[in-house]
Amino acid sequence: MILPMDPMNIIITGVGGQGTVLMSRLLAKALIHNAYRVILTDDVGVAQRAGAVASTLRISKSSGKAPQIPKGRGHIIIGMEPLETLRRIGEYGNPNLVTITNMRPQLPAGALLRRDTYPDIGELKSAIQTLSKHAWFINATQIALELGNPLLTNVILTGFLVGKNLLPIGREDVEMAIRSLLKPKLVDLNLTAFYTGFSQVI
Amino acid sequence: MKKSLKAAPGSTVLMLGNEAIARGALEAGIAVCSGYPGTPSSEITDTLAAIADETGIYVEWSINEKVAAEVAAAASFAGLRSMVTMKSAGINVASDFLQHHNLSGIGPNGAGMVVIVCDDPGSFSSADEQDTRWVPRSADVPLLVPTDLNSGKELLKYAFDLSEKYKTFVVFRSYTRFSHASGDVSLGKLPQKIKSKSPGKKAWFDTSQTVTPETPEIVRLHKSAHERNDRIQADFEASEFNWYQGPENPTTLVVGCGGGCGCAREAVTELGVAETVGVLNIATLWPIPVACIAKHLAGVQAVLVLEEPDPFLEVYVKEIVADNMSLAGRVRVYGKGSGHIAHYGELTPAAAISALARILDIQIPGEDTAYSRKAEDLCKKMVIPRGAIWCPGCPHRASFWTISRAIKKLRKKGDEAFATGDIGCNTMDIYPTGYQVTKLIHAMGSGFGEASGFGILNRFGFDQTVIAVCGDSGFFHSSFPALINAIHSQAKMLAVVLDNNATAMTGFQANPGMPVNAMGKTAPLVDIGSVCQAIGCKVTVVDPFDVKATTKKVLELAGEDGVKVLVMKRTCELARMRLERKHPCFVSVDPTKCKGEECGFCTRHFACPGLTCENETGKTRIVPETCAHCGVCVDICPHGAISKEEV
Numbered sequence: 001m002i003l004p005m006d007p008m009n010i011i012i013t014g015v016g017g018q019g020t021v022l023m024s025r026l027l028a029k030a031l032i033h034n035a036y037r038v039i040l041t042d043d044v045g046v047a048q049r050a051g052a053v054a055s056t057l058r059i060s061k062s063s064g065k066a067p068q069i070p071k072g073r074g075h076i077i078i079g080m081e082p083l084e085t086l087r088r089i090g091e092y093g094n095p096n097l098v099t100i101t102n103m104r105p106q107l108p109a110g111a112l113l114r115r116d117t118y119p120d121i122g123e124l125k126s127a128i129q130t131l132s133k134h135a136w137f138i139n140a141t142q143i144a145l146e147l148g149n150p151l152l153t154n155v156i157l158t159g160f161l162v163g164k165n166l167l168p169i170g171r172e173d174v175e176m177a178i179r180s181l182l183k184p185k186l187v188d189l190n191l192t193a194f195y196t197g198f199s200q201v202i
Numbered sequence: 203m204k205k206s207l208k209a210a211p212g213s214t215v216l217m218l219g220n221e222a223i224a225r226g227a228l229e230a231g232i233a234v235c236s237g238y239p240g241t242p243s244s245e246i247t248d249t250l251a252a253i254a255d256e257t258g259i260y261v262e263w264s265i266n267e268k269v270a271a272e273v274a275a276a277a278s279f280a281g282l283r284s285m286v287t288m289k290s291a292g293i294n295v296a297s298d299f300l301q302h303h304n305l306s307g308i309g310p311n312g313a314g315m316v317v318i319v320c321d322d323p324g325s326f327s328s329a330d331e332q333d334t335r336w337v338p339r340s341a342d343v344p345l346l347v348p349t350d351l352n353s354g355k356e357l358l359k360y361a362f363d364l365s366e367k368y369k370t371f372v373v374f375r376s377y378t379r380f381s382h383a384s385g386d387v388s389l390g391k392l393p394q395k396i397k398s399k400s401p402g403k404k405a406w407f408d409t410s411q412t413v414t415p416e417t418p419e420i421v422r423l424h425k426s427a428h429e430r431n432d433r434i435q436a437d438f439e440a441s442e443f444n445w446y447q448g449p450e451n452p453t454t455l456v457v458g459c460g461g462g463c464g465c466a467r468e469a470v471t472e473l474g475v476a477e478t479v480g481v482l483n484i485a486t487l488w489p490i491p492v493a494c495i496a497k498h499l500a501g502v503q504a505v506l507v508l509e510e511p512d513p514f515l516e517v518y519v520k521e522i523v524a525d526n527m528s529l530a531g532r533v534r535v536y537g538k539g540s541g542h543i544a545h546y547g548e549l550t551p552a553a554a555i556s557a558l559a560r561i562l563d564i565q566i567p568g569e570d571t572a573y574s575r576k577a578e579d580l581c582k583k584m585v586i587p588r589g590a591i592w593c594p595g596c597p598h599r600a601s602f603w604t605i606s607r608a609i610k611k612l613r614k615k616g617d618e619a620f621a622t623g624d625i626g627c628n629t630m631d632i633y634p635t636g637y638q639v640t641k642l643i644h645a646m647g648s649g650f651g652e653a654s655g656f657g658i659l660n661r662f663g664f665d666q667t668v669i670a671v672c673g674d675s676g677f678f679h680s681s682f683p684a685l686i687n688a689i690h691s692q693a694k695m696l697a698v699v700l701d702n703n704a705t706a707m708t709g710f711q712a713n714p715g716m717p718v719n720a721m722g723k724t725a726p727l728v729d730i731g732s733v734c735q736a737i738g739c740k741v742t743v744v745d746p747f748d749v750k751a752t753t754k755k756v757l758e759l760a761g762e763d764g765v766k767v768l769v770m771k772r773t774c775e776l777a778r779m780r781l782e783r784k785h786p787c788f789v790s791v792d793p794t795k796c797k798g799e800e801c802g803f804c805t806r807h808f809a810c811p812g813l814t815c816e817n818e819t820g821k822t823r824i825v826p827e828t829c830a831h832c833g834v835c836v837d838i839c840p841h842g843a844i845s846k847e848e849v
Contacts, residue, residue: 024384025384032214032215038386039351041384044241044382051591052588064467065464066379066467066468066551067461071551072569094568107811107825108586108588109811110634111586113634113635113806117586118586131577131580141827
């Protein structure tokens with residue numbers, strides 16, 4: 001498979017605890033296996049405590065890229081939460097942007113406490129659509145809950161992304177990454193989640 | 203990391219920057235690694251601790267950075283390669299030792315010692331934006347700054363060789379975008395066996411001379427440190443870690459250090475100016491390779507220096523220009539001094555692109571202003587902040603709730619009571635979902651020191667109640683000396699130790715209050731209560747989940763004279779969940795008893811993200827994705843509407 005642009009800039013965003021770091025690692029591992037150079041950044045530390053987090057992933061055939069993606073230079077944003085997709089569009093968006101968004105809102109503390117208002121979900125969706133060349137929406141958390149654990153959301157989204165054929169990696173590469181990065185007893189459940197996400201692509 | 207230990211040299215694996223540092227240290231043959239946890243440095247020592255058994259190295263989380271540096275130095279004095287890790291703020295603690303070790307050197311028998319300090323430009327997880335590059339500069343010791351993961355790993359190995367060659371510790375200064383970046387890293391060879399440089403290859407300290415700067419010859423030692431630097435500088439002038447990429451005769455030069463180098467290359471590519479603009483990367487930063495930089499400045503009209511956060515290299519580039527007759531007045535130096543790059547915050551590719559475009563007077567290509575405006579408008583309209591909070595089930599929420607209730611009662615009586623805090627999870631009291639009772643937060647342990655100081659001010663009319671707060675790791679780090687101080691100065695002080703049995707914020711590292719060490723082995727536990735009792739404090743231990751009893755105790759102790767220690771003991775929820783993997787009980791809300799929004803006590807005041815007010819009914823409901831079912835809200839509800847069932 002060919003790399004459509006070099007470097008290719010991916011942003012994986014969500015709420016601390018949703019597993020953006022694992023998703024970035026699964027993709028990076030699969031890409032390295034295919035001899036791509038990757039550089040990732042993750043938000044860790046204080047932001048992990050239910051804060052807005054993002055992992056960035058830059059894929060290239062050569063080395064020497066800055067870890068950070070320049071403003072307005074995102075190619076794909078994967079949002080594990082719709083508000084977070086829009087937040088990162090503000091930072092990395094451009095007319096050619098592709099977005100994949102899990103449609104389960106997770107209210108920030110300010111909204112739970114009624115100090116801020118979470119936007120209307122319909123308006124949020126239409127804003128993401130307006131600002132994306134292609135925007136896909138998936139109820140990954142719902143699927144994860146049906147599989148028995150909301151924490152599978154990230155792996156379901158990984159399946160959907162790979163199923164969309166947007167990256168120069170195949171399902172077998174990610175399957176290898178899942179087997180290699182996760183504890184043996186968690187592998188089967190995560191493979192199920194991955195293929196469930198993969199099969200959401202019609 | 204465990205898997206990569208077995209991987210063949212030359213194979214490529216995905217590694218975090220901090221794992222690459224750990225791997226580099228292993229390839230360099232270290233025997234001892236010590237450190238104190240702090241973002242973004244913690245994973246270095248964590249990684250080595252996890253593989254201590256397989257590799258035979260010794261790894262410890264020391265009680266603070268100064269002790270950690272001394273532990274590493276001891277190994278080096280005894281002929282074993284060693285490393286100490288810390289975050290930016292930690293070097294202030296370690297400096298007292300390091301600023302003496304710089305002149306004594308590593309001793310006649312010393313093996314390589316490297317001090318790893320990780321700065322946090324942009325302050326992603328810090329209480330400062332300190333640029334620690336000035337510390338090795340003022341200590342007259344060599345400073346190396348890594349550029350990317352692969353060359354960074356090699357640079358660290360070089361640091362150990364350099365340390366041995368010149369008999370001084372070397373500072374390896376990392377930063378968030380190195381330590382917390384991940385990428386493909388090519389593995390080198392691991393040593394077969396840990397070897398001491400001492401005769402007989404065992405750890406041994408040569409007593410034939412005293413290793414100390416405390417001699418009448420201190421000025422001579424200082425002089426020899428400078429002579430040593432002259433020799434190191436000569437090495438650095440020819441170092442392959444400094445490199446130039448670009449045209450043979452550039453008109454503009456971008457000099458990068460650390461993250462600045464990637465930003466420099468990004469700017470040159472993005473602006474399409476590779477034919478006229480060159481990039482010079484400097485990784486051996488102190489002593490400055492003056493001749494190397496001067497050589498690349500010849501023929502250039504403008505130079506942009508990219509580094510973060512302070513203008514360190516920039517100042518020396520200016521000095522080089524000023525000292526050089528053929529450059530002075532001809533080469534213009536841009537950067538922080540000229541206002542092209544900010545003195546604060548993270549250096550980003552966007553900032554580098556915009557600075558270079560301004561210097562070259564060219565447009566930034568590919569900007570769709572209509573799109574940007576639309577995105578900006580929609581974000582402004584809809585995006586609301588999402589800050590960090592105490593996790594659902596966090597004992598600190600309950601602890602600070604009791605402190606806030608007590609303070610509220612004291613304030614009703616006209617006592618403007620307040621808390622003094624510490625660095626770590628307890629800092630979150632000042633965030634929107636905390637209770638904002640903490641009015642002073644500075645360094646590790648400062649809450650105790652400040653309270654000790656307030657505790658003697660009654661002679662000047664001070665009559666406010668001060669409640670000092672620290673965590674369990676913070677207690678050992680530097681709160682304990684302040685407590686001794688309070689005893690001896692006969693201060694009136696209530697000290698609260700939030701003992702959650704974990705150094706939680708940085709990733710659950712061991713501390714002396716736990717019966718386990720960094721390497722996962724059983725270790726003697728130092729009981730906080732007993733230690734405090736031994737120095738003469740009145741000690742009480744409570745469970746903060748018992749909200750009513752704890753609040754009562756805070757109030758009772760606040761009124762007493764002397765130094766009182768209240769240990770609020772309850773394991774960190776994340777640590778507990780990792781072990782037990784199930785909720786302690788099941789919490790539910792009875793909507794017939796809930797007064798909803800008009801009361802709002804649990805949602806607006808207690809502010810746990812596990813509870814929210816239902817839009818349709820106006821009543822509180824449990825948020826199933828977030829609720830940890832800790833059951834604290836059962837005692838908070840004034841109407842008895844929340845109940846729990848044991849599971």
